[in-house]
Amino acid sequence: MSGKQPTRGRQEASVAETARALLDNAGPTYASASHVTLKDTPTPLFQLLTLSLLLSTRISSEIAVAAARELFRAGLRSPRAVRTADRRTIISALGRAG
Template sequence: MSTKEQRSVAAELDRRAGRTYADEAGIRLEDTPIPLFELLVLTMLLSARISAEIAVGAARELFDAGLRNPKAVIDADRSAIIAALGRGHYARYDESTATRLTEGSHLLIDTYDGDLRKLASACDGDVGKARELLQEFKGIGPVGADIFLREVQDVWPWVAPFYDPKSLGAAQDLNLPADPEKLADLTPSSNAKFAAALLRASLDKDLRESLTG
């Protein structure tokens, strides 16, 4: 496939599927404490074995309930957290998730004064270190750390270009380069949006086939 053809496929994919999960959850992502915390919460929800649609809906319910910063989560009644998760149809994991959200909020305050920018500073540009530190939050494993970094890369430019294994696999299926730097060169909008589009393509056979057929 020529570079021109690759750019055409990338542009069409981005047009049809280039929306981050943070955007879907109503997070106006900036390099400030509240939206970064909201992304951490969304990452915890997306890390469970549950659909992304339900995880995004549950995140919206938590934020609508005022649980938008670690202190609010710690101060909230456990029943309020569980109720918000239930409204988002996250009932299967509501008890364990309520615990993880509270414990994660304590860790964020105790270690980073409630500000994930201090986690970024501790990494000093080392993406591998960021993956390690993110996994100190219970409920976030390697896949969850990749979710956070994929979503945050436009506001933490030192992370970019970040394309996780699923995104790279989809790129290969679409005859695009399975290389982050080369994908960044093809990106029609932003790395975060294009990586999200590739992830969605990895989960949608019809989308992949429509782009390669």
């Protein structure tokens, strides 16, 4: 060993390689299965929160992911959209999930 510290670029590449290896081994994430594109913006963060809440309930992860997809497909992608949606819209979306 030369005693040199890895460069920042190499560390970032190593982190990216590790993340890719984990995803290749474990398969797709719940977020990607729910069609949530992760970004540091309000809509995807709200979608991730919604998905997290569904995944924490006593239903299978497959149903939770399907429920999230149906809610998002129904346009319920923001707090305002959920707040202004009628009860029937939400129940119908959840019902389509299984």
